[in-house]
Amino acid sequence: MKQTPDDIVLCAQFQELTRASIARDVLLAEDIPAVIDNSVMGIVFPPAGAVRLMVRVADRDRAREILRQGALLR
Amino acid sequence: MSGKPLLVVVTGPTASGKTALSISLAEALGCDIVSADSRQVFRDIPIGTAAPSVEERARVPHHLVGFLGLDEPYSAAAFEADALRVLDGLFARRQVAVVCGGSMMYVDALTGGIDDMPSITDATRARVRDFYEQQGLDALLAWLEIIDPEMHRIVDRRNPKRVIHAVEITLQAGVPVSSLRTGQKKERPFDVLKFCIDMPRERLFGRINARVESMMQAGLLEEARAVRHLRHLNSLNTVGYKELFAFFDGLMDLDTAVARIAKNTRVYAKKQLTWLSRDADLIRLAPETAAADALSIIKKFRHNETNA
Structure with a gap:
């Protein structure tokens, strides 16, 4: 199925909820809507998997660039 | 004898009498003054930055005053490079120069160097x-x-x-x-004597209050109004302008804005005093005899250097 600009996609994965939360806050401060989709799992079972930061398709490239500039994404 | 030229630094909190002392010393020593003030580098805001007046600049040549547009970035590292270049020229003519300013980062950058940091976009x-x-x-x-x-x-x-x-x-x-951050002090091709007028805090605060009043009488309100459209610039994110911009926006009345300028200037002076309290090289001078005492110390220093 074809993606629309408003579809929610993975922007980045983090091992720690703290880092994911800061990344989300950095994006929000840039007016880019962002959500952490499995924060509960990340808190309860940290080793079980990465914390996923999600954004709109239309924002993904800019969001990743902002996170790189913010030293939050390599 | 070191054979090095001498840099006489006059620093201290705002309104402590640095300009008057530096002019007295420069006249007695027959040399120029280099400003070490992070706001006096900008054009168009001489009143709010207490820049040396036309008369004062006629008495002694001043350098690094009013040479930048408000939209031009500047930093302690840039000042370090500019001041060293200016001093190079001054020391070629005369073995002494005076630096005057209360921007402690600038003074430290010039006298001991600072770590290379990028300019922030x-x-x-x-x-x-x-x-x-x-x-x-x-x-x-x-x-x-x-x-x-x-x-x-x-x-x-x-x-x-x-x-x-x-x-x-x-x-x-x-x-x-x-x-x-390396914390390494850089070698300089000159000796440094660093002076500060040691003024009781209550007296200093009284001078700050009086200075704010005289700035308003000299036209600070009009000066701030003329640069209001540039308020987003970092150069104007500073005491004296922020408060008047708030007045223009209707957020406070003029009396409150002026009182706020005086209060914020006193807070700034306290921070300067804290910084100075950590400076072991600082020579503190009594206000009444500052120029004579400084000249005596300079003379003694040069005599000792000559006979060392």
């Missing part, structure tokens, strides 16, 4: 400021902990400006700010 500055304003200091500290744990450990966590600056530099440089 407006984009980075805006990004970090927006984050801080929306998410607060704790979130900013969390960001700093991720990108530079060492700086997070040593930064003054109650001081938002320090935390903001640490994040800004780390993002701008692309490496942790803590890795840029």
Whole structure:
């Protein structure tokens, strides 16, 4: 199925909820809507998997660039 | 004998009488003055920055005053380079020069050098400021902990400006700010005598209040109005203008704005005093005999250097 600009996609994965939360806050401060989709799992079972930061398709490239500039994404 | 030229530094808190003392010393020594004031470098705001007057500049040539547009970035590192270049020229003509200013980072940069730090772009500055304003200091500290744990450990966590600056530099440089700090003092091709007028705090605060009144009488309100359209610039994010911009916006009346300028200037002076209290090389002078005492110390220093 074809993606629309408003579809929610993975922007980045983090091992720690703290880092994911800061990344989300950095994006929000840039007016880019962002959500952490499995924060509960990340808190309860940290080793079980990465914390996923999600954004709109239309924002993904800019969001990743902002996170790189913010030293939050390599 | 070291054979080095002598740099006489007159520093101290705002309104402590640095300009008058530096002019007296420069006239007695027959030399120029280099300003070490981070706001006097800008054109168009001479009243609010207490820049030396036309008359004072006619008495003694001043350097690094009013040479930048308000939209031009400047930093302690840029000042270090500019001041060293100016002094190189001055020392070629005369073996002594006076530096006058209360921007402690600038004085330290000139006398001992500072670590190479990148200039912060407006984009980075805006990004970090927006984050801080929306998410607060704790979130900013969390960001700093991720990108530079060492700086997070040593930064003054109650001081938002320090935390903001640490994040800004780390993002701008692309490496942790803590890795840029060498703490190495640079060798200079001149000797330094650093003076400060030791004024009782109550007297200093009285002078600050009087200075704010005289600035208003000299036309600070009109000066601020003329640059109001540039208020977003970092050069105008400073005491004396911020408060008047708030008055223009209707956020406070003029009396309140003026009182706020005096209060914020006193707060700034306290920070300068704290910085100075850590300076072991500082020679403190009594206000009434400052010029004579400084000249006596300079004379003795040069005599000892000559006979060493």
